[in-house]
Amino acid sequence: MNYLTDEQVAQLAPDASSLKAGRDLSHEPKWLNFQSNERVLWGEVQGSGKNPYQTQIDLTNTAFKCSCPSRKFPCKHGLGLLFLVAKKNGEISSAIEEPSWVSEWMNKRSAKVNKPEVSTEEEISPEVLLAQAEKQAQAKAKRQEERYLKVQNGIAELELWLKDLVQAGLLTVPQKGAHYFERMAARLVDSQATGLAGLVKSFNKLDFFKNDDWQKESLELISKIYLLIEAFNRLDQLPPLVQEEVKARIGWNIQTKELLERNDIETIKDHWLVIGRQTTIEEGLTMQKNWLWGLKSQKNALVLNFAFGGMAIETPILPGSIAHADLAFYPSNTPLRATVKNYISTVDYLPEPISGLSSWNEAHAKAIDILAQNPWTDTVPLLIEQVCIVFHQGKYYLQDAHETILKIDSTVSNEQIWKLLAITGGNAVSLMVLYQFDSVRPLGLVQNYEYLLLD
Template sequence: MSDRWDRRQVLGLAPDAPSAKAAGGVAKPGRWAGTGCDGEAVWGECQGSGKSVYRTSADLTEPAFRCTCPSRKFPCKHALGLLLLWADGTVGPGPRPAWTAEWIEERRERADKTAQRRAVSAAKTRDPKTVERRERRVDDGLAELDQWLRDQVAHGLAQAEKAPYRVWDDAARRLVDAQAGALAGQVKGLAAIPRQPGWPDRLLEEYALLRLLVRAYRRRDELSNGLRGTVRSHVGFTVPQEDVLAGGERVRDDWWVTGSRDTAQDLLTTRRIWLLGRRTRRPALVLSFAAPGMSLDASLLVGTEVDAELAFYPGSPPLRALVAERHGAAAPGRPAGTSVQGFLDEHAAAVARDPWLGRWPVTLEDVRLARSANGDLAVVDGAGDALPLRLGDPWRLLALSGGGPVTLAGEWSARGLRPLAAWHDDEGTVVL
């Protein structure tokens, strides 16, 4: 990647607002020595507090970052500050120092080994006997879950409200043993349903959806290919990336990057990146995962538009995708949103095809912040239709909008709309 980014793209990599602010204080040429760049990397040494000198490198092809500072954030303020200097043209080309060259070479070697392990794992997974054994274990695990669900309903939900978390944790562990990991996560999540008015109704609804999934899996041979893929995904079966790239549905479009969110669970961080096709209006979800100390995919920046061909995983509707091929560099882009009613129609159609759908992307055009009847924040469009907002700190969004209209993108779930990014005529893109 030889094209230099602009400052907005760099700050879009920041893990949070404090990191972006701190990067500005680090992006001063006087604090850096030995800086340089080439077509794939940027490097430099930053003078820290006292006598500390931090060696910082950025691999632009991922991108990925390394810094000798003690920060646990990726990228840290030093990496962001270095990239800001590079974006401003302050960092000139030069030969890589040994410590940057060694790090990039190690990354390439690890990537090659990972690809080899995936190939071996995929070959092992495709072994007919291995596949048959797992199918039997999953069948047994779902039969046990079916009986557990019937017992919960037969015993009544009044006692469940006071039950300890281990009631659901034990059921989830048995599903993990049965190699139905995704389904185990859904069962474990039942313990987190807020104990508030209407809780039994919500729990019963979740039990019913789980029972529906069990029955759908038992009749998987009767389902369409897309719905079968959805059911298997919700149970915990994965599709190798190689298979998706080789046989998945391919869609080329100019994709707006509308939002990104990181979640951590069981020492694994997951990044969800939402895309929206300019011409096709199709949503897409790109996932990346990282263990502690590893960096997540940061190649898709919120607020940009990229001409790319995506390969979609099987599903009904197909949503998760891989970036199969890019055509040119990303450019700033403001997505074209829809009305509240337009979104609700899209979401209803998606749920009709996937009853277990947990999250769905939303991009709304010309909406304003308002208070609902119960005093909670909501967004209202020009027709007066509203959606409830789910956000812990509303002040950044309030300050951005100032009562005026914005384009707002986020994730919709049963708990409301979680904003991820907004576009303002004067302020441009703001990651929330």
């Protein structure tokens, strides 16, 4: 089986307590039995009840099911079973025949994915089908027009609000209070401009007391919002792909089903190295950002996954792994966001060595080129070679071969920095990073045919 490493399993834990409990259950004597085949891993573990808990894991789409009462996904038993397999390097007993409680679940999942579409051409005449298609197109156009008017009204109100904010001056921003920004964001949500609402909410994430750069960051937020307003007001004058980018930033999201049905979508088949993951939880919504790097195409990709109320996120791509897959990219003049169109397999090692940029100046030039095409860009994934950690005036930096330094982002913990120091011994290495123009976030270490995830 294609087993996960200890680090990859840890990435699946919904919280710290589940991670600890999962590691505690990774000892073989605690399991009554455990086996696997190519598609599923299963096992039974004695819990507090009379009957053992039945745990099963879909290895193709990384989904979990357990008979325990936990509401967490995955639960500690699913994590424990994966940790156990990782300890044994995947060398566990295999079985072709599955227990009925395993095959029933897996067959239902397979039937759902492979459910054939029912043909209606023989039952409905072409004239009726054409009439239905025209009716659906008209209804869709009407909905789009209604939404456009809603967004237009919301943006008109936002423009007045923004001008008042600027006229009062940046020094008044900390005095506004969280409710001032939340109220404007709520109005934008009502106007179906959720992307703009997210930008407005970002004011409440600024640290006005400990961060000396809050005025600069406030001005950047104001500039991005104003630029989106102006772009929307001139939407019909922009190139088609720029229009798509502007609409996506405002909050017009293309549904995955619609994306995959379009013929004009860029699709790339490659071995995709999952260089890192960022997970945020806000108002009950879990958003998972998966950053990918195409080994042959040298293209970056961002795959977003969402879940409500602590539900599990099913995805075959895991940080640190190499996914052989087709990615479909959302339309943009600088396409980055993508969705997995066809997952083929997981590769255990880099099929070929990869090379990156040689200096921060080269990285900055690349980022500026992207920014010129898409002014709302704030993060650029890239591979930088021959960099080492240096400590200067109480802060950590990454120094390139030309002794140019770039500050490590403040969100990177000391534990992550110490881990990188321990692995590299202070020597220069090749790093995958998220370049953020004035700071950088290390994601992983590239060594020959291996990728070592830092988180």
